[in-house]
Amino acid sequence: MxxxxxxxxxxxxxxxxxxxxxxxxxxxxxxxxxxNEYKNNEERLGDYESVLDGIDAYDLSQSELANFQQDMNDAYLVITGNPMTGTSEPDYQTDENGELVLDEYNNPITVDNSETDVVQNMLKARLLILDNNNDPEGPNPSAQYLTKTYDSTGAEAYKKRLVDDILRFTFTPDTNDQNFAGTQSGEAMKYKLMGNDNLRKTKERLLTRGIMRRLRLIGNVWSIKNTLYGIINEVQLKFTPNVPQNDEERVTQLKALYGVISDETLFELLETFTGVDADEEMKRLDEQKQKGMEDFTAQTNYKQLKPDDGGQDGQLLDQAD
Structure with a gap:
């Protein structure tokens, strides 16, 4: 404990x-x-919990649709205008004492071609044969499947409303929205992502709080040998949002900032595009400049030592090489 x-x-x-x-x-x-605790929000709830009822309702509607499709496959064929063909009596078999004969499941055994036997066979075949010969105008034969009516338009509208509510209350952008992308400007897209972006910043703040507490606990243990508590407090956590970026537009904007801001700040902004740390990029640039200066010096010396007649200058060239 x-x-x-x-x-x-x-x-x-x-x-x-x-x-x-x-x-x-x-x-x-x-x-x-x-x-250590990493809270998802101030209420310590998952993103889905506030819309759990909507998710259950959507699952139920999908289940009802699947049940309806199964019912369509198992629908009964109803044929009217044909008299009952079962004529044998009685309906169930009896022994010499008049007792019902039971099968292995203790169910009475029907007599072949009895009315009950015909009805049971129809049910097994998912078929209903009805008699309407009592119609004063005579029998009117017809056949149809016995099914329920399904309001597909209303059901799809209901599911769409559920999905819209789930996405809206969880601040999740609908990437299947036909108006989500296309010819919209970047600023218009940002407004659609503003709710999700605010939620992301809240998560980053709470995650930072949890990570910093973990680092302080580690610092407390390490302080037995070294004092690191002050260094840990200077740690800056950096989060990079995983959102689409217009690289061409970003590079153009950074080119316009060249000479306006410092090179170090410019390379820090370029880090998300190049994936190279700003300090490493400046180091590479210094090495590139140094190498260029060395190459330029070597070429200058080569031109000065280049012989015109193959005399003594040729020996200097060999020594320079």
Missing amino acids: YTADEIYYFNSEASDFTGIKFDRVETSPFQGVPI
Whole structure:
């Protein structure tokens, strides 16, 4: 058991942790409870929990659609205008004592071609044959499937409304929206992503809080040998949003900033495009300039030592080479 200052140890010989006995207590080197929390939001809720009812409703509507399709496949064929063909009596078999004869499942056994036997066979074949010979105008034969009516237009509108509500209340952009991309400007796109961007910043703030607390706990342990607490407080966490970027437009904007801001700031802005750290990029640029100066000096010396008649200057050229 952890507290802010101490760690308590308990032992138990049983696998179900019954009969726990206190063993010892030690001073905690963390100077805090070494259990770190990374909150998703101030309410400590998942992004989906606020719209869980909407998700369940969408799943139910999808399930009902699947059930309807299955019912269509299992629909009964109804044929009217044909008299009942079962004529045998009685409906169930009996023994010499007049008792019903039962099958292995204790169900009465029907007599072949009895009315009950015909109805059972029709149900097995998913077929219903109905008699309308009592119609004064005579029998009017017809056949149709016995199905429920499904409002496909209303069901699709209902599911679309559920999806729209789920996306809106979770600040999730609808990437399937036909008006989401296309010819819209970058600023218009930012307005559509503004809710999601604000939510992302909240998550970054809470995640930073959790990471910094973890680093401070580590710093408390390391401070036994070295003092790192002040250095840890200077740590700056950097998050890069995973959003589409117009690289060509970004490079054009950075070119316009050349000479207006410092090279170091310019390379820091370019880091998300090149993937190279600003310090490393400046180091590479210095090495490139140094190499260019060395190449220029070498070419200048070569021109000065180049012989015209193959005399003594030729020996100087060989020495220079």
